[in-house]
Amino acid sequence: MGGAAGGRARGRGVTDRPTKLEYFVLLALAARTRADCLGRRVGAVIIREDRVLSTGYNGTPIGMPNCSEGGCHRCAQRDTPAYAPGGAYDVCVCVHAEQNALMTAARFGQSTLGATLYTTMGPCFTCCKEALQAGIVAVHYVDDWQPAAQEQDPALAHQYAALRAHFQAFEPVAVDPDRLWRHLLPGPPPG
Ligand SMILES: [Zn+2]
Numbered sequence: 001m002g003g004a005a006g007g008r009a010r011g012r013g014v015t016d017r018p019t020k021l022e023y024f025v026l027l028a029l030a031a032r033t034r035a036d037c038l039g040r041r042v043g044a045v046i047i048r049e050d051r052v053l054s055t056g057y058n059g060t061p062i063g064m065p066n067c068s069e070g071g072c073h074r075c076a077q078r079d080t081p082a083y084a085p086g087g088a089y090d091v092c093v094c095v096h097a098e099q100n101a102l103m104t105a106a107r108f109g110q111s112t113l114g115a116t117l118y119t120t121m122g123p124c125f126t127c128c129k130e131a132l133q134a135g136i137v138a139v140h141y142v143d144d145w146q147p148a149a150q151e152q153d154p155a156l157a158h159q160y161a162a163l164r165a166h167f168q169a170f171e172p173v174a175v176d177p178d179r180l181w182r183h184l185l186p187g188p189p190p191g
């Protein structure tokens with residue numbers, strides 16, 4: 001970054017450096033900017049020993065038309081009861097951000113055993129079980145997510161809770177959005 005903004009960035013002092021947690025959340029938020037899904041846009045990053053293994057965002061598989069271009073039948077029908085948000089994931093062609101992060105690590109031969117997943121939204125049932133099975137030990141998310149179907153079925157909600165309990169941590173991150181914004185654009189707030 002050059003010019004005035006760069007000058008402010010250099011002059012802000014090391015005490016205002018983002019924490020590691022803020023850095024990981026910023027990376028997940030950066031990944032989210034690439035999401036292409038008619039549903040909620042999500043970004044994820046997998047961290048091991050404070051290093052980035054992979055990132056991911058949600059959208060259709062490689063080489064297929066984007067969700068926003070009509071590439072996903074289920075997402076295109078999300079206003080109909082059969083394909084309501086939170087359901088019919090088994091017929092959704094979109095790959096979730098967490099899945100993409102896990103599979104990018106697999107694609108390039110990075111072990112996710114013992115790693116931590118940071119995601120911008122609480123992972124769904126499918127992503128939870130896949131993360132657990134891939135050896136992810138902790139999940140931290142920015143926004144909570146309560147799937148409608150699981151709220152309605154106590155047995156499913158119980159199973160989801162039991163799955164979450166297998167992680168050492170499964171919790172929302174406590175980050176100040178204003179601080180995150182300032183790290184990206186040092187200087188006086190806009191407006
Ligand atoms: Zn989609």
Ligand SMILES: [Zn+2]
Pocket residue numbers: 096097098123124125126127128
């Ligand atoms: Zn998911």
